[in-house]
Amino acid sequence: MDTTTRHIKYQADCDPTFAPAIKAIPGCEKLDSCIQCGTCSGICPLSIYMDMPPRRIMNLVRYGFKREVMNSNTVWLCSACYACTVECPRQIKVTDVMYALKQMAIKERLYPKRFPMVVLANQFYKMVRHRGRMNEIHLVTRLYLLTNWFKLLEMARLGIELIRRGRFSVKPDNIERRAELHAILDYEKRYPPTEAAPK
Amino acid sequence: MTKRYTYFPGCSILGTGRACEESTRAVFAELGVELDDLEDWNCCGATAYMSVDEHKALALAARNLALADTKECPELTTPCSGCYLVLNKTQRYMEEYPRVGDKVKCALKDAGLNYTGRVRVRHMLDILVHDVGLDEVRKHVKRPLKNAKIAPYYGCQTVRPYLDFDHQHYPMTIDRLAEALGATPVHFPLKTRCCGGSQMGTLPNVAQRLCYAILREARRQGANLILSVCPLCHFNLDSYQPDIRRRFGEDVSITTMYYTQLVGLAFGMDPETLGLHRNMTWDGSWLEREVLAGATA
Ligand code: SF4
Ligand code: SF4
Numbered sequence: 158m159d160t161t162t163r164h165i166k167y168q169a170d171c172d173p174t175f176a177p178a179i180k181a182i183p184g185c186e187k188l189d190s191c192i193q194c195g196t197c198s199g200i201c202p203l204s205i206y207m208d209m210p211p212r213r214i215m216n217l218v219r220y221g222f223k224r225e226v227m228n229s230n231t232v233w234l235c236s237a238c239y240a241c242t243v244e245c246p247r248q249i250k251v252t253d254v255m256y257a258l259k260q261m262a263i264k265e266r267l268y269p270k271r272f273p274m275v276v277l278a279n280q281f282y283k284m285v286r287h288r289g290r291m292n293e294i295h296l297v298t299r300l301y302l303l304t305n306w307f308k309l310l311e312m313a314r315l316g317i318e319l320i321r322r323g324r325f326s327v328k329p330d331n332i333e334r335r336a337e338l339h340a341i342l343d344y345e346k347r348y349p350p351t352e353a354a355p356k
Numbered sequence: 357m358t359k360r361y362t363y364f365p366g367c368s369i370l371g372t373g374r375a376c377e378e379s380t381r382a383v384f385a386e387l388g389v390e391l392d393d394l395e396d397w398n399c400c401g402a403t404a405y406m407s408v409d410e411h412k413a414l415a416l417a418a419r420n421l422a423l424a425d426t427k428e429c430p431e432l433t434t435p436c437s438g439c440y441l442v443l444n445k446t447q448r449y450m451e452e453y454p455r456v457g458d459k460v461k462c463a464l465k466d467a468g469l470n471y472t473g474r475v476r477v478r479h480m481l482d483i484l485v486h487d488v489g490l491d492e493v494r495k496h497v498k499r500p501l502k503n504a505k506i507a508p509y510y511g512c513q514t515v516r517p518y519l520d521f522d523h524q525h526y527p528m529t530i531d532r533l534a535e536a537l538g539a540t541p542v543h544f545p546l547k548t549r550c551c552g553g554s555q556m557g558t559l560p561n562v563a564q565r566l567c568y569a570i571l572r573e574a575r576r577q578g579a580n581l582i583l584s585v586c587p588l589c590h591f592n593l594d595s596y597q598p599d600i601r602r603r604f605g606e607d608v609s610i611t612t613m614y615y616t617q618l619v620g621l622a623f624g625m626d627p628e629t630l631g632l633h634r635n636m637t638w639d640g641s642w643l644e645r646e647v648l649a650g651a652t653a
Contacts, residue, residue, distance in 0.1 A: 281405065
């Protein structure tokens with residue numbers, strides 16, 4: 158019977174490409190200068206719900222603990238309030254690091270399945286790509302159909318109130334020059350980026 | 357002298373935040389400010405697009421900057437704090453990171469658009485208080501809102517990370533505006549605390565807890581009104597009060613509105629024009645009962 162597990166990580170467990178990939182994203186370059194002061198964790202209004210506070214994420218990212226970071230709920234709780242970014246004494250754009258992690262998680266499908274935030278981001282992304290604009294009612298309906306359709310019933314009160322007050326727009330809105338928008342968004346597809354090898 | 361700005365409404369404004377647009381247009385028209393609509397604008401991408409793809413998020417928002425670039429007035433203004441932040445961030449990142457800027461510009465050029473970098477993104481609150489000015493606002497006040505005790509709620513994205521028109525930690529712009537309308541701003545320590553944003557849809561227990569704290573604090577400070585700046589903050593604070601009461605077993609009900617709606621009320625405009633009937637916490641007798649009663653004496 159082999160149930161003994163090792164709780165201390167070896168450096169060999171780390172992913173050496175993780176930190177360089179994150180640091181290459183605009184806004185995340187200063188990650189190494191983090192002094193682990195914990196200001197970001199202290200100011201973060203969502204940190205009480207996070208399994209790992211922002212300070213810890215910063216440290217895990219720069220030392221390459223990709224699996225731990227990607228398994229935590231932290232980035233999916235971040236609501237981009239920018240409090241950490243403003244308060245960090247080392248001017249690290251913590252919010253941008255959170256965004257970079259979200260992007261990587263979505264690209265590599267490394268997110269905790271139960272998190273509706275991912276579904277919301279993906280549905281939003283698709284809708285705006287297609288139409289150029291977002292319709293909140295459609296977005297929320299899709300979110301609940303894909304995650305927890307029972308919630309739609311809970312939302313009935315709000316829905317009725319919104320209809321009564323003329324705030325419920327069912328007609329999706331499109332921009333006129335959709336081709337122009339698609340040309341902009343597909344730029345990378347036409348000219349694939351020559352991956353600048355991270356140092 | 358009429359002032360003119362290029363106007364970017366944003367998606368929320370077309371849907372649940374309609375009242376924000378109605379009151380904004382009414383108030384700015386009264387003040388003689390012309391809002392020149394940006395034709396065929398697209399969604400700024402909000403927080404969601406940035407979570408999926410950085411380049412695409414910046415390029416998406418940059419299309420709006422390029423459209424604004426062709427306008428005679430390079431000042432692009434929006435009533436939504438989310439749009440304000442995203443457009444502002446895009447413009448700044450394109451300057452700060454030439455590698456990013458060049459790529460986005462190439463993508464725009466490919467689609468026949470050009471961005472020269474002359475556009476400046478401005479918040480409507482900034483324009484109202486600093487360009488139009490409080491003296492001008494005061495001149496239009498027909499109905500001083502003497503008994504309105506205001507908890508000014510700025511929310512996150514108006515003040516962070518880019519606030520160039522006020523103090524980032526304890527902003528006073530709405531407070532001063534409220535005073536100009538004859539109202540009294542209360543000391544409100546949570547004025548820039550997060551309301552949970554779009555987490556209200558994804559993790560309601562989390563976002564409702566944040567809103568609960570804000571609503572409760574406003575009442576504790578003796579306010580009878582929360583003023584918000586952004587359609588999403590307003591939606592969260594305005595629409596979920598019954599849910600919050602049920603969840604936390606405490607009545608935290610308080611009237612909430614957009615700052616432009618209050619300005620309109622002080623200007624003597626009728627509540628319908630300002631879209632007040634669209635707010636969930638609006639009750640027709642509120643103005644008479646809480647604000648005007650005894651105020652004229
Ligand atoms: S506030 Fe900045 S320096 Fe301090 S722990 Fe957070 S990221 Fe590191
Ligand atoms: S931006 Fe995200 S991580 Fe930073 S304080 Fe706000 S919620 Fe927390």
